[in-house]
Amino acid sequence: MATKNSVMVFVQQDDGIIAEVSIELISKARDLASRVNAPVSAVLMGNELRKAAESLIPYGVDLLYTAEHKGLAHYTPVPYTKVLVEIIKKHSPQIVLYGATTTGRDIAPRIASALRVGLTADCTDLQIGDYKSKGAQFQNVLYQIRPAFGGNIIATIVSPEKKPQMATVREGVMKMSSPDPSFKGQIIAEDVKLGPDDFPSEILERVKEEKSVNLKGAQVIVAGGVGVGSKENFDLILQLAHTLGGEVGASRAAVDAGYVSKDHQVGQTGTTVRPKLYIACGISGSVQHRAGMDESARIIAINTDPEAPIFQIANYGIVGDLKEVIPRFIKAFKAKV
Amino acid sequence: MGLNLIVLIKQVPDTQNITGNAMKEDGTVNRGALPAIFNPEDLHALEAALTIRDSTPGSKVHVLTMGPPSAVQVLKDSLYRGADFVALISDRRFAAADTLATSYALKCAVEKIGSYDIVLCGRQAIDGDTAQVGPQTAEKLGINQITCVSRIEDIDVDKRTITAVRSIEGGYEKIRAKLPILLTLTDEHYLPRPPSAIKLMTYKSASTEMSNTDFDESYLTSGADLKAENTISLWDINAIGADPESCGLAGSPTKVKTIDLVVLKSEDLRMIENTDESIGDMVHELIADHTLG
Ligand SMILES: Cc1cc2nc3c(=O)[nH]c(=O)nc-3n(C[C@H](O)[C@H](O)[C@H](O)COP(=O)(O)OP(=O)(O)OC[C@H]3O[C@@H](n4cnc5c(N)ncnc54)[C@H](O)[C@@H]3O)c2cc1C
Numbered sequence: 001m002a003t004k005n006s007v008m009v010f011v012q013q014d015d016g017i018i019a020e021v022s023i024e025l026i027s028k029a030r031d032l033a034s035r036v037n038a039p040v041s042a043v044l045m046g047n048e049l050r051k052a053a054e055s056l057i058p059y060g061v062d063l064l065y066t067a068e069h070k071g072l073a074h075y076t077p078v079p080y081t082k083v084l085v086e087i088i089k090k091h092s093p094q095i096v097l098y099g100a101t102t103t104g105r106d107i108a109p110r111i112a113s114a115l116r117v118g119l120t121a122d123c124t125d126l127q128i129g130d131y132k133s134k135g136a137q138f139q140n141v142l143y144q145i146r147p148a149f150g151g152n153i154i155a156t157i158v159s160p161e162k163k164p165q166m167a168t169v170r171e172g173v174m175k176m177s178s179p180d181p182s183f184k185g186q187i188i189a190e191d192v193k194l195g196p197d198d199f200p201s202e203i204l205e206r207v208k209e210e211k212s213v214n215l216k217g218a219q220v221i222v223a224g225g226v227g228v229g230s231k232e233n234f235d236l237i238l239q240l241a242h243t244l245g246g247e248v249g250a251s252r253a254a255v256d257a258g259y260v261s262k263d264h265q266v267g268q269t270g271t272t273v274r275p276k277l278y279i280a281c282g283i284s285g286s287v288q289h290r291a292g293m294d295e296s297a298r299i300i301a302i303n304t305d306p307e308a309p310i311f312q313i314a315n316y317g318i319v320g321d322l323k324e325v326i327p328r329f330i331k332a333f334k335a336k337v
Numbered sequence: 338m339g340l341n342l343i344v345l346i347k348q349v350p351d352t353q354n355i356t357g358n359a360m361k362e363d364g365t366v367n368r369g370a371l372p373a374i375f376n377p378e379d380l381h382a383l384e385a386a387l388t389i390r391d392s393t394p395g396s397k398v399h400v401l402t403m404g405p406p407s408a409v410q411v412l413k414d415s416l417y418r419g420a421d422f423v424a425l426i427s428d429r430r431f432a433a434a435d436t437l438a439t440s441y442a443l444k445c446a447v448e449k450i451g452s453y454d455i456v457l458c459g460r461q462a463i464d465g466d467t468a469q470v471g472p473q474t475a476e477k478l479g480i481n482q483i484t485c486v487s488r489i490e491d492i493d494v495d496k497r498t499i500t501a502v503r504s505i506e507g508g509y510e511k512i513r514a515k516l517p518i519l520l521t522l523t524d525e526h527y528l529p530r531p532p533s534a535i536k537l538m539t540y541k542s543a544s545t546e547m548s549n550t551d552f553d554e555s556y557l558t559s560g561a562d563l564k565a566e567n568t569i570s571l572w573d574i575n576a577i578g579a580d581p582e583s584c585g586l587a588g589s590p591t592k593v594k595t596i597d598l599v600v601l602k603s604e605d606l607r608m609i610e611n612t613d614e615s616i617g618d619m620v621h622e623l624i625a626d627h628t629l630g
Contacts, residue, residue, distance in 0.1 A: 076512075077472070077475075077481065077482050077484075078481050081476070101506060102484070102485055102503075102504070102505045102506055103505075105468045105469075105472075105484070106472060106482070106484045106485075107472075108469075108472075109436065109440075109468070109469040109470075109471075109472035109473045109476070110472045110473070110475070110476040110482075112436075112437060112469070112473065113437060113440060113472070113473040113474075113476035113477055114476055116437065116590070117437075117590055118435065118437065118589075118590035118591035119436070119437070119469060119591070120591060121465070121466070121467035121468070121469060122466065122467070131594060133592070143594065144591075148596060149350075149352065149366075149464045149465060150365055150366045150368065151360065151361070151363075151364050151365035151366040152363070152364030152365060152598060152599045152601075153365055153596050153597065153598055153599065154596070154597045154599055155593055155594075155595070155596050155597075156593070156594040156595045156596075156597070157591050157592070157593055157594065158591070158592055158594045159590045159591045159592065160592075161590065162590045200481040200514055200515045200518075201481060201483065201512050201513070201514040202512065202513045202514070203510055203511070203512055204500070204511040204512065204513050205509075205510065205511040206505075206508070206509075206510045206511075207508040207509055207510075208505065208506070208507050208508035209507045209508050210507065211506070211507050212507070220628075220629065244629060253353055256353055257353075263507075268466075269466040276628050277623065277628050277629060287599055297628070298623070298628055300619075309364070309601055311603060311606060312601035312602065312603045312606070313601060313603070314603070314606055315605055315606065315607065316606075316607055316608075316609050316619055317606050317607070317608050317609065318608075318609045318610075318611055318616070319608070319611065320611030321611075324611060325611055325616065328611070328612075328613055328616045329616055329620065331613070332613065332616050332617040332619075332620040332621075333620050333624075333629070333630075335617070336617070336620055336621055336624055336630075337624065337630050
């Protein structure tokens with residue numbers, strides 16, 4: 001099999017555990033690769049990677065490049081960038097995808113700068129298509145699709161002239177396909193040449209707790225926006241979530257206003273969710289917010305403004321003050337169960 | 338020996354203030370109606386730099402921004418809060434720069450200042466949330482980085498090391514690294530100090546002045562205040578020695594192919610009255626079809 005022009009995924013591992021977003025991206029890479037008739041490749045860096053590497057192949061990785069070194073056990077920017085740049089130069093992928101995690105957002109721009117290629121952050125969709133510009137014609141370029149600042153608009157970004165084309169994607173945006181145990185892929189160990197000067201950062205301490213907010217797995221999400229009005233009022237959102245056994249979500253504006261912590265943010269630059277029920281309270285329904293929740297099975301919108309865009313994607317709309325509606329909702333639910 | 342600190346800042350439209358009159362009929366934003374503000378996390382980066390300077394005698398804080406002439410406002414704001422030197426990087430040829438072309442111009446400007454120990458910027462700008470310019474500038478300068486820094490714990494000037502805490506998903510990392518380094522700051526720890534009234538009076542009417550001369554580092558060591566003449570340096574493409582082919586649109590590998598207006602069409606929206614009875618019926622329905630309960 002040809003090894004050039006692959007669709008590559010930078011796989012993130014923490015303590016040997018593969019980040020979910022990396023597997024989601026491998027699933028997406030399979031889809032893109034089939035359109036451009038290319039193999040899927042992945043890069044896994046760390047220390048003692050055999051188990052993790054073998055677990056990745058069934059998701060559809062044709063070529064898995066591993067880089068093993070004691071100093072790569074945990075991510076730090078300088079050695080990771082050096083190794084990944086070499087791997088990309090050696091294998092010339094046409095596309096490289098990264099999870100938009102703290103690590104992905106740390107390394108991807110360094111790689112883009114080192115290779116002088118484009119990078120689009122927080123894509124909500126990726127497609128393959130053609131591109132024409134000033135007489136030049138490009139086939140099978142990566143459409144990097146994301147909401148753009150400026151209202152109800154979505155931009156399609158391309159970077160056709162430079163390879164690889166690169167994008168970051170948030171966890172939960174792409175769907176993970178199920179593994180196929182019979183899938184045959186190759187694990188290829190790369191030579192790692194790193195010296196003492198390549199490690200200018202030292203991790204003195206690392207504390208990682210289980211996520212306290214599990215938006216992605218929640219069946220019911222009650223989300224509050226600026227319309228909640230204050231941190232005190234946000235208690236209403238917590239109460240409704242608690243009553244329904246759901247999780248608490250928020251718009252970016254509610255997070256910025258300090259009503260609730262950033263882990264609760266739903267949307268393009270927060271978490272993408274697909275619960276059975278999403279209840280949007282005092283959220284206008286900006287394109288960035290919708291990008292993270294419009295695939296919810298059912299949506300209830302509670303808003304004082306009957307023209308709010310959120311109603312356009314809702315199944316149930318209640319025009320009213322959430323300070324009245326939520327207590328009614330709680331009362332009704334308690335009466336029925 | 339003090340530290341040379343360079344802060345990179347951006348003026349951004351206030352995305353939190355997209356109120357009724359900033360919206361056009363078709364649901365797009367009338368940018369002109371949005372107030373332009375100091376990117377919030379950049380303000381924290383400035384505060385971090387000022388805090389370092391205050392505790393490390395002989396240090397200086399330089400602030401750079403790339404933008405249109407109107408971006409001089411965030412530089413003045415930096416002076417009011419205590420910056421020692423500010424410069425506006427502005428040239429038509431920088432227009433339509435993506436993050437790669439932006440970081441190239443910033444790198445050239447940082448190198449014009451010459452020696453530096455720590456470059457600081459906000460983690461991300463609120464009009465794009467990309468968080469790319471910091472790491473790209475670090476790579477172009479050929480230096481290490483620590484992103485998402487909530488707090489700087491220690492700087493050892495003699496050993497030339499920094500210890501900082503960075504936020505990661507569900508926790509934090511404490512990193513010790515060698516100088517020089519680029520840091521991107523979150524808004525978790527460094528509460529920006531207010532502008533000083535005296536400085537405001539001094540710099541309010543500062544004018545911008547084209548300066549193509551070499552950066553004069555003498556004020557760094559003389560201990561003298563920056564400006565007798567009360568001007569803000571304006572650096573164009575030549576002043577920072579940038580290659581026009583790597584700037585602006587020409588230097589940007591990413592192109593916007595299309596911008597699509599999202600048309601929303603409610604398919605099965607049912608309006609529920611804001612009464613106990615209607616809400617009760619809705620809840621009943623959701624329990625019956627196992628969405629709830
Ligand atoms: C690069 C970028 C990335 C972004 N990423 C995200 C993201 O991931 N997630 C996200 O959510 N946003 C994101 N945003 C921000 C987004 O553009 C909007 O600004 C934000 O979603 C608005 O939040 P909101 O709906 O809470 O506030 P607003 O738009 O101000 O809406 C408040 C709503 O509350 C209603 N209301 C007021 N009072 C009441 C009341 N008493 N009862 C009921 N309703 C009431 C109002 O009618 C209004 O519709 C991003 C923006 C940018 C530029």
